[in-house]
Structures are given as structure tokens and as C-alpha cells.
Amino acid sequence: MGVKITELVSATRKTPPIASLMNKSIAIDTFNWLYSFLSSIRLSEGSMLQDDQGLATSHISGFFLRNIYLLENRIKPIYVFDGKPSDLKKTTLAKRAEVRDAAVKKSEDAKEEGDIEGARKFAEAGVHLEKYMIEDCKVLFKLMGIPYIEAPAEGEAQAAHLVNKGVVDKAVSQDYDCFLFGARSLLRNLTQQKVRHIRGKNYPIELESYDLETVLKHLGITREQLIDLGILIGTDFNPGIKGIGPKTALKYMQEHGSIENLYDKKPDLASHLPMDVVQSVRKVFLEPDVTDTYKLVVEPFDTDGLVEFLCKSKKFDEKRVKTRIAAMQRELKKAAQHSLDSFLAT
Structure with a gap:
């Protein structure tokens, strides 16, 4: 889910055209998109796309079309798992699993009652990630x-690390959360879709670009x-303090500078969020477990293999x-006058 600071950073948002990313390389938080595809790419009654073995293929459809969109716009993606x-x-993951299990049950109940809209709504919230999906x-x-x-x-x-290392x-x-991990530059809504459907309403989608230095200055x-x-409002690694939202937390940081100084002035808050937890979560963001030991293996675009995988297997x-x-x-030939293989290899 990530830290909820949209209302604080929205004033720094830029909405560049997709063409501005031509020949740019990007590090993508794979699971972020994976869950999105599994949730949103559904049949009318809420079930995922499936192959003849009953295995989900919604994620494959989503990534195939998204990758085509990136490549034809000459964007160079690197996925990070x-x-x-x-x-x-662990606590956050356990709570999410409980919510998803409950959503699956509600979806099944709604389907039995003939409530197709309700079945789909709850099914979208009941995504369970399986190992085979990652391998797909x-x-x-x-x-x-x-x-x-x-x-x-x-x-x-790791994505933030790749940005800051210039990879x-x-x-x-x-x-x-990429900002908390120190990413200098972040893109949101990188999609070929122009409209997002939420609870029966349509919302326009624009590519969003943020710069950490600009956000902090603002x-x-x-x-x-x-x-x-x-940490005060809550991250994936800790629950926040009840009653403290983004604006209040920002005010506290502007006035006190740190959680330690805040607790000196408001010691009652410490009982809700002990300093040992604060220090542990800080370490997650300031000293993240990342690696420079990897190989960015770029294989040739395998049209025959891709057709075999998508059409024969899936x-x-x-x-x-x-x-x-x-x-x-x-599109690539017209725009760049070179082959897809040479584009990917540069």
C-alpha cells in the first residue's frame, strides 16, 4: 500500500507526455503492477482470465500489453522483484491476507446471490499471489x-538504489515509499490506459512525475x-499513531524536526509508537538491503517464442x-529506423 502522502506531494506533480521518456531507462516495482493486473483484469463476474488448466493469466495479459506500450515508446524497462x-x-502482510480472504468469501457469497457487481468488487480485493504467477x-x-x-x-x-546509482x-x-528509500525521481501512472474505473465512475489517468528534491523543498x-x-502516519513496517494524519505529521516535523524532539514535547505519544520501533523502521529506509550483484541480461525479442508461450501454452x-x-x-521501425533488437541492446 505504501505511505499515504498524496495530499502533501500533489502540488509538486508534473504531468509530462509519454514522449519525454523516449530512450529513458526505468526500474519498475514489479509486484506493484502485478497486484494491479491481477485485481483489475477480470471477467464481468469477477473471475480472472485463465488458461485451459484453470491457472490465472490476467497478469500475463497486463504485462504483455504494458510492455508493448513501453517498447513502442522506446522506453527501456527493468523489472525489480x-x-x-x-x-x-509480517504484521502488515498478515493483515492484508486476512482482508483478502474475507474479500474472497464476500465475492463468493455475492456470486451465489446473483450480485455480479458485488462479486467483481470483492474479487478485485481478494487477490492472492501464487508462485507460478511470478515465474510466468x-x-x-x-x-x-x-x-x-x-x-x-x-x-x-532496489529500484531507488538503481536510480541513485545512475543505472x-x-x-x-x-x-x-520510493521517496522514503531515497529515489531521486519517481513515475506514477505509467500506463497505456487513459481512464480508471472506480466504483462505477471514470477518472482520467495522467502520467505523473515527481522529483524528491522538489518534494522536500516544497x-x-x-x-x-x-x-x-x-512513520508517524504509518508505513508497511509499522502502524502509525491514531489521530495523526499527513498534515499533522508534516506540521510536527516542521516544528520539532524529529520524532525524538516531538516526544520531548508530547511524551504521551511515545506510548503509541515506542522509539525502538521508530529506530528499526528508520533503518529499513536509511539502510535498505539492496544489491549491486546482478546481471542485466537483455535477450533478443523472441517473437516465435512469445507466440508459443502466449498462444499455445496460455x-x-x-x-x-x-x-x-x-x-x-x-512503430519502432518508423520512429527509430532500426530493429527492435538493436533498440534493446543499446
Whole structure:
């Protein structure tokens, strides 16, 4: 879910055209998109797309089309997979699992009652990630010539590390945790879709770009203080203090500078969020478990292998798949006058 600071950073948001990312490299928080595809790509009654073995293919459809969109716009993606979660995250993960289990039950009940809209709504909230889904993604990325990295811990931390080391230009995630991990530049809403459907309403989607330095200057705080702000309102690694929202937390950081100084003035708050927890969560963001030991293996775009995987194995419509690939290749040839393989290899 990530730290909820949209209302604080929205004034710094830029909405650049997709063309501004031409020839840029990006590090993508894979699981962020994976959960999104599994949740949103559904049949009318809420069930996911499936192959003839009953295995979900919604994620494959989502990543295939998103990757085509990135490549035909000459954007160079690198996917980052999460590694082992921090022990501090176990409570959050357990709560999420409970919510998802409850949503699955509500979806099944709604379906039995003939409530198709309710069945879909609850099904979207009941996503369970299976190991085969992750392996599907890796196969797909390899066939499309897109490299990926397996992070030792948080994917967002590794993406931020890649940005700050100059390996890529920008991190991509819907969550603002990338800023707490120190990412200099963040993209949100990197999608080919123009409208998002939420509870029967349509909302326009615009590509969003944020710069950490601009965000901190706008808020009048440091990155360390932004981390403390996040800890006060709650992160994936700790519950926040009830009654403290983003604006109040920002005010506290601007006035007191740190959680220690805040507790000196308001000692009752310490009982809700002990300093040992604060220090542990700070360490997650300030000293993240990341790696420089990886190989960015770029395979040639394998059209035949991709068609075999999508259409023979996963039962996608062959004509549609081939048509979409051909359209991308024509676009790249027209725009850049070189082959897809040479584009990916540069």
C-alpha cells in the first residue's frame, strides 16, 4: 500500500507526455503492477482470465500489453522483484491476507446471490499471489527481451538504489515509499490506459512525475524528516499513531524536526509508537538491503517464442497477439529506423 502522502506531494506533480521518456531507462516495482493486473483484469463476474488448466493469466495479459506500450515508446524497462520481506512487515502482510480472504468469501457469497457487481468488487480485493504467477512474469520478460533483477528485500528499495546509482533514470511505482528509500525521481501512472474505473465512475489517468528534491523543498523538510513523517502516519513496517494524519505529521516535523524532539514535547505519544520501533523502521529506509550483484541480461525479442508461450501454452488469441507485436515493430521501425533488437541492446 505504501505511505499515504498524496495530499502533501500533489502540488509538486508534473504531468509530462509519454514522449519525454523516449530512450529513458526505468526500474519498475514489479509486484506493484502485478497486484494491479491481477485485481483489475477480470471477467464481468469477477473471475480472472485463465488458461485451459484453470491457472490465472490476467497478469500475463497486463504485462504483455504494458510492455508493448513501453517498447513502442522506446522506453527501456527493468523489472525489480521483491525478495524476502522484513520481519517488521509480517504484521502488515498478515493483515492484508486476512482482508483478502474475507474479500474472497464476500465475492463468493455475492456470486451465489446473483450480485455480479458485488462479486467483481470483492474479487478485485481478494487477490492472492501464487508462485507460478511470478515465474510466468519472468518467462514473459525474457521472451520480450526485458531484463529483471531479484532484490534481496524490498523491490522499491532496489529500484531507488538503481536510480541513485545512475543505472536507470527513474523509478516506477504507485507507492511513495520510493521517496522514503531515497529515489531521486519517481513515475506514477505509467500506463497505456487513459481512464480508471472506480466504483462505477471514470477518472482520467495522467502520467505523473515527481522529483524528491522538489518534494522536500516544497514541504520544507529533509528526507530523514520525511521518513519520520511516514512513520508517524504509518508505513508497511509499522502502524502509525491514531489521530495523526499527513498534515499533522508534516506540521510536527516542521516544528520539532524529529520524532525524538516531538516526544520531548508530547511524551504521551511515545506510548503509541515506542522509539525502538521508530529506530528499526528508520533503518529499513536509511539502510535498505539492496544489491549491486546482478546481471542485466537483455535477450533478443523472441517473437516465435512469445507466440508459443502466449498462444499455445496460455491460450491467448494468436491473431491478436501477432497483430499487436507487428504494430509495435512497425512503430519502432518508423520512429527509430532500426530493429527492435538493436533498440534493446543499446
